[in-house]
Amino acid sequence: MRIAHLSDLHFGRHVVSDRLDALRTDLVNAHPELVVITGDITDRGTRRQFHDALQFLQSLRIPFISVPGNREVSFDAFWEWAFPRLALLRYQSYFGPRDRIIHVSETHKVVFFGVNSVHPLPSWPGTLGRKKRDWLGQRASDFKGYFKVLFLHHPVLPVPGSSSNWAHTFSDAGKVLKICSETGISLILQGHKHRSSVMDLRIPDTNARIVVSCSGAPLRPEWDAVYHLIRISRASVLVEPREFVEERFTPKPACLISLDGTSPQP
Ligand SMILES: [Fe+2]
Numbered sequence: 001m002r003i004a005h006l007s008d009l010h011f012g013r014h015v016v017s018d019r020l021d022a023l024r025t026d027l028v029n030a031h032p033e034l035v036v037i038t039g040d041i042t043d044r045g046t047r048r049q050f051h052d053a054l055q056f057l058q059s060l061r062i063p064f065i066s067v068p069g070n071r072e073v074s075f076d077a078f079w080e081w082a083f084p085r086l087a088l089l090r091y092q093s094y095f096g097p098r099d100r101i102i103h104v105s106e107t108h109k110v111v112f113f114g115v116n117s118v119h120p121l122p123s124w125p126g127t128l129g130r131k132k133r134d135w136l137g138q139r140a141s142d143f144k145g146y147f148k149v150l151f152l153h154h155p156v157l158p159v160p161g162s163s164s165n166w167a168h169t170f171s172d173a174g175k176v177l178k179i180c181s182e183t184g185i186s187l188i189l190q191g192h193k194h195r196s197s198v199m200d201l202r203i204p205d206t207n208a209r210i211v212v213s214c215s216g217a218p219l220r221p222e223w224d225a226v227y228h229l230i231r232i233s234r235a236s237v238l239v240e241p242r243e244f245v246e247e248r249f250t251p252k253p254a255c256l257i258s259l260d261g262t263s264p265q266p
């Protein structure tokens with residue numbers, strides 16, 4: 001199965017049409033079967049930004065799934081951060097369920113679990129909490145024989161080259177990693193740091209092998225203007241970063257990781 005991992009688009013005043021057109025062209029040409037977005041779709045969570053982002057994604061004519069980022073807590077809707085039960089209402093009105101998402105490809109036997117890691121207060125550290133962790137553990141255990149993918153906004157692992165800002169942390173990352181290793185989740189898609197990286201994690205206790213894809217911020221020139229194309233198979237994960245350089249997205253060196261301990265063939 002071939003997917004695109006997008007994150008931190010930050011639709012708003014910084015998004016220029018040239019870069020947006022280049023991203024649209026690159027995605028349409030690559031034509032992945034699914035686009036997975038790990039939050040911060042908008043910059044400030046305004047209706048205009050949600051509308052523009054949704055219009056862009058629908059224009060691709062590629063199925064997409066998403067989880068919210070901290071930037072989806074609407075800055076101009078005080079009730080969203082003043083009353084936690086009302087958090088992310090605007091996000092939901094444009095992008096649907098916010099907390100627990102399951103997407104299944106029966107063709108490829110791949111299941112995607114999306115969880116909301118956003119605290120209702122803007123720019124507060126991320127967390128899942130016990131209920132969402134329990135849900136993830138239970139549902140991931142249910143899907144036996146499937147390739148399992150977790151996608152969320154906050155980083156389960158620190159990203160090489162990025163800062164360790166307090167607001168960028170994820171309070172129960174260790175517990176989430178334990179769930180992944182025990183339930184056979186083999187790929188984690190994360191965002192938030194605006195740095196592109198791929199990590200290969202081995203956990204000998206459970207014999208787990210987990211690939212972590214950290215997308216950059218493809219529409220923001222001041223960060224890593226990179227998104228990832230990812231090919232998933234039973235035996236390996238191939239990550240192909242695409243970087244905006246001189247008016248178009250171009251390939252960076254790909255990363256092929258074997259999941260069964262054998263040497264991957266390019
Ligand atoms: Fe972001």
